[in-house]
Amino acid sequence: xxxxxxxxxxxxxxxxxxxxxxxxxxxxxxxxxxxxxxxxxxxxxxxxxxxxxxxxxxxxxxxxxxxxxxxxxxxxxxxxxxxxxxxxxxxxxxxxxxxxxxxxxxxxxxxxxxxxxxxxxxxxxxxxxxxxxxxxxxxxxxxxxxxxxxxxxxxxxxxxxxxxxxxxxxxxxxxxxxxxxxxxxxxxxxxxxxxxxxxxxxxxxxxxxxxxxxxxxxxxxxxxxxxxxxxxxxxxxxxxxxxxxxxxxxxxxxxxxxxxxxxxxxxxxxxxxxxxxxxxxxxxxxxxxxxxxxxxxxxxxxxxxxxxxxxxxxxxxxxxxxxxxxxxxxxxxxxxxxxxxxxxxxxxxxxxxxxxxxxxxxxxxxxxxxxxxxxxxxxxxxxxxxxxxxxxxxxxxxxxxxxxxxxxxxxxxxxxxxxxxxxxxxxxxxxxxxxxxxxxxxxxxxxxxxxxxxxxxxxxxxxxxxxxxxxxxxxxxxxxxxxxxxxxxxxxxxxxxxxxxxxxxxxxxxxxxxxxxxxxxxxxxxxxxxxxxxxxxxxxxxxxxxxxxxxxxxxxxxxxxxxxxxxxxxxxxxxxxxxxx
Numbered sequence: 001x002x003x004x005x006x007x008x009x010x011x012x013x014x015x016x017x018x019x020x021x022x023x024x025x026x027x028x029x030x031x032x033x034x035x036x037x038x039x040x041x042x043x044x045x046x047x048x049x050x051x052x053x054x055x056x057x058x059x060x061x062x063x064x065x066x067x068x069x070x071x072x073x074x075x076x077x078x079x080x081x082x083x084x085x086x087x088x089x090x091x092x093x094x095x096x097x098x099x100x101x102x103x104x105x106x107x108x109x110x111x112x113x114x115x116x117x118x119x120x121x122x123x124x125x126x127x128x129x130x131x132x133x134x135x136x137x138x139x140x141x142x143x144x145x146x147x148x149x150x151x152x153x154x155x156x157x158x159x160x161x162x163x164x165x166x167x168x169x170x171x172x173x174x175x176x177x178x179x180x181x182x183x184x185x186x187x188x189x190x191x192x193x194x195x196x197x198x199x200x201x202x203x204x205x206x207x208x209x210x211x212x213x214x215x216x217x218x219x220x221x222x223x224x225x226x227x228x229x230x231x232x233x234x235x236x237x238x239x240x241x242x243x244x245x246x247x248x249x250x251x252x253x254x255x256x257x258x259x260x261x262x263x264x265x266x267x268x269x270x271x272x273x274x275x276x277x278x279x280x281x282x283x284x285x286x287x288x289x290x291x292x293x294x295x296x297x298x299x300x301x302x303x304x305x306x307x308x309x310x311x312x313x314x315x316x317x318x319x320x321x322x323x324x325x326x327x328x329x330x331x332x333x334x335x336x337x338x339x340x341x342x343x344x345x346x347x348x349x350x351x352x353x354x355x356x357x358x359x360x361x362x363x364x365x366x367x368x369x370x371x372x373x374x375x376x377x378x379x380x381x382x383x384x385x386x387x388x389x390x391x392x393x394x395x396x397x398x399x400x401x402x403x404x405x406x407x408x409x410x411x412x413x414x415x416x417x418x419x420x421x422x423x424x425x426x427x428x429x430x431x432x433x434x435x436x437x438x439x440x441x442x443x444x445x446x447x448x449x450x451x452x453x454x455x456x457x458x459x460x461x462x463x464x465x466x467x468x469x470x471x472x473x474x475x476x477x478x479x480x481x482x483x484x485x486x487x488x489x490x491x492x493x494x495x496x497x498x499x500x501x502x503x504x505x506x507x508x509x510x511x512x513x514x515x516x517x518x519x520x521x522x523x524x525x526x527x528x529x530x531x532x533x534x535x536x537x538x539x540x541x542x543x544x545x546x547x548x549x550x551x552x553x554x555x556x557x558x559x560x561x562x563x564x565x566x567x568x569x570x571x572x573x574x575x576x577x578x579x580x581x
Contacts, residue, residue: 030129030283031388032339033411034276034330036323037086037287038383039079039138039169039294042349044365045316046383051363053308054316058324062343062385067396067434071467071509072384073403073446073458074347075426077374079140079169080105080552081449082346082404083289087121087141087158089408089419089427091449094545095119097141099451099552102492104372106142106557107183108237109168109245110564113556114142114153116549122408124159125417126285134162134275137268137289140169142551144563148570151252164250164271166259166291167565174246175261175296179355182241184489190234197227236571237559243573244564254567255577261298264291267578269322273329280333285411288326292319295353295360312360337389340414344404345382347371351484366514368483372490374450375471377515392434400441401460401467406430424544445537450493457534458509469515470504470534503531 043049047056048063049070075085081092081104092098095116099105106113115121123133135155142153155163172181180187201223207213208220237244248256248264272288291298297315307313323343330339349362351370361371369376384402386392405427409419413429428442440462448456450473459468475491475498477484485491492498505518506527521527550556566573 029338030131030415032283032330032335033126033131033285033414034326034339034341035285035287035407035411036326036341036343037083037289038292038319038343038345039290040347040350040362040371041293041316041319041345041383042362042364042370042378043345043367043381043383044363045293045349048385049383050365054313055307056316056320058320058327059343059383059385061327062323062341062387065389065394066341066385066387067392067398069384069386069402070397070399071401072344072382073401074345074380074382075403075405076449077347077370077372077379078104079138079346083140084115084119085426086346086404086407087115087123088119089122089405089425090119090423091405091426091447093449093452094424094426094548096548096551098449099493100550101451101552101554103552103554103557104451104493105552106140106168108557108559108564109143109247110237110559110561111142111557112145112560112563113551113553114145115158116551117145117152117157119158120420120423121158122411123155123285123287125412126415127159127161129283129415129417131283131285131415132162132279133160133285133287134279135160135165135287135289136163136272136275137165137287138169138291138294139163139165139167139289143167143565146563148563148565149252154252156251160287162251162275165248165268165289167247167249168245170291170294170296170298171241171245172296173241174259175298176242178296180241181295182245183238187238190238194227194231194234197230201227236561244559247565247567248578249565253577254565254573254575257565257567257573257575260576260579261296262300263578264298265300265318265322269325272322272326276326276329276333276335280335283415290319290322292316292322293362295350297360310358312362316362340386340388340391340411342387342407343383343385346404347382348373348379351378352486352489368515369475369491370484372450372485373475374448374453374493375456375474377509377513380448386430386434393436396434396436398433398441400433401443401446401458402430402433402441403427403443403446445534445541447538447541453493454538455493456504457538459530459534459537465510467509468530468534469507469509470531471501471507472504473498473500474505475499503527504534506530 048060074082076082081098084092084097127133144150145152172178208215242258246258248259293315297311299315303314303318307317348364348370353361364370364378367377369378373379408427409429419425432438446458455473456471478487507515567575
């Protein structure tokens with residue numbers, strides 16, 4: 001018997017040696033996944049990315065305890081297409097979520113465009129793998145298609161078990177004290193047209209009464225009817241933006257219409273922590289999509305006037321505090337070592353957003369350009385941080401190109417799911433790279449679209465370490481010498497507001513990350529070879545594209561009364577189910 005026991009010892013030792021290390025075990029089991037996404041946050045607004053005046057200790061702690069990406073690239077420079085790419089792992093034009101016109105985002109909760117029902121989000125796959133999935137905060141991917149209650153674009157139709165937040169996005173119209181923001185220039189034209197038509201009608205009526213103009217009463221009646229119809233046709237939508245777009249929902253139910261902005265932050269934080277507490281005993285996915293730091297910069301009194309950067313800085317510091325509260329909730333429930341936390345922004349900061357001398361948009365550090373600019377780094381290079389104690393090496397910095405689209409295959413593989421085989425997935429699984437088991441990012445080329453227009457292409461030449469960037473279209477900055485399109489408020493994708501380059505402007509981002517000095521055939525011996533290679537990559541990429549319905553067509557982005565979410569009997573839509581009413 002003693003000999004038998006002794007003979008078992010080598011076998012037990014050998015068996016233990018065959019066991020995978022703890023980090024491997026934690027990867028095999030399904031981790032909780034918490035995705036934190038800021039809105040319009042510039043890469044230069046965060047302490048761990050070089051900002052020494054806005055205080056972001058909790059985001060900085062994530063970077064210290066995890067992996068920081070310095071070349072984290074959004075697939076689009078605006079909310080709707082960037083988030084569509086994030087959710088699907090695909091360039092937004094593959095799902096029809098990039099625009100051919102100047103309306104480049106979802107414009108109304110009552111529009112018919114949105115993330116198509118046949119797209120498979122990472123939430124849908126994780127749901128199939130047994131995860132409880134929740135989205136708290138901003139959606140901005142549409143609500144319904146054909147009727148008010150079909151909810152074809154709604155988060156619950158895209159793999160989320162629970163939704164609380166804004167189906168739209170924050171805009172200044174949501175705050176009664178702020179200057180209206182939505183389609184401001186177009187609204188001014190509509191008002192002017194209404195006044196002109198009204199003036200013509202009034203002049204004709206006065207002329208008829210005084211006998212100066214020979215016009216029949218029938219004609220005058222038709223003219224007056226047309227004036228009224230024209231006014232009602234646009235004022236019924238633009239005159240009630242706060243009621244139609246600034247709403248809060250819990251699952252399919254409208255809970256606030258219009259939203260009560262002074263408590264939105266506390267409700268979103270409460271819902272996020274409650275979701276973690278409710279689901280701590282099973283794998284969960286929480287996508288906390290902040291309303292910070294988008295205008296009108298909703299900030300609670302506790303943080304007002306506390307930063308060195310006015311209201312914008314106050315708002316960023318409050319968001320950082322919210323990140324800390326979520327991390328504390330994860331720690332309190334003992335989930336820190338079994339939870340992958342990710343923090344990012346959907347695109348770069350909005351340089352042109354200001355009211356008078358108040359700067360209300362973010363800062364993009366050393367990078368040129370900002371929000372709405374698809375080619376320049378400032379519009380698409382964003383913060384990116386991963387933390388998973390015991391699995392990802394703490395304090396690591398990665399300088400290679402990584403896309404927001406990479407989150408899709410990464411979380412799908414961690415959940416034990418399988419990527420869809422019937423469509424192109426542009427993202428790449430990041431775990432081998434984040435853990436240091438492979439040397440380079442899988443991305444060789446990244447394509448930078450402005451709407452459906454290709455503005456620039458990035459080539460990661462791995463053997464040399466160079467990161468070439470070719471710009472085929474760039475926006476025209478005004479006033480001359482400015483760093484943005486301050487005359488328009490947004491830089492356009494096409495038309496008179498852009499310049500086409502042939503040959504393209506070429507930069508090597510590994511030597512010139514600010515894109516300050518374009519290369520030429522005279523200054524760069526590889527110029528022609530690089531441009532040719534990128535040209536071939538574009539041809540190969542375009543062969544993978546197939547026609548799809550345009551979700552942001554003029555028809556789809558128009559407000560349709562029969563699609564408007566309403567907590568009462570339309571058009572009497574107002575309620576406060578979070579309060580006492």
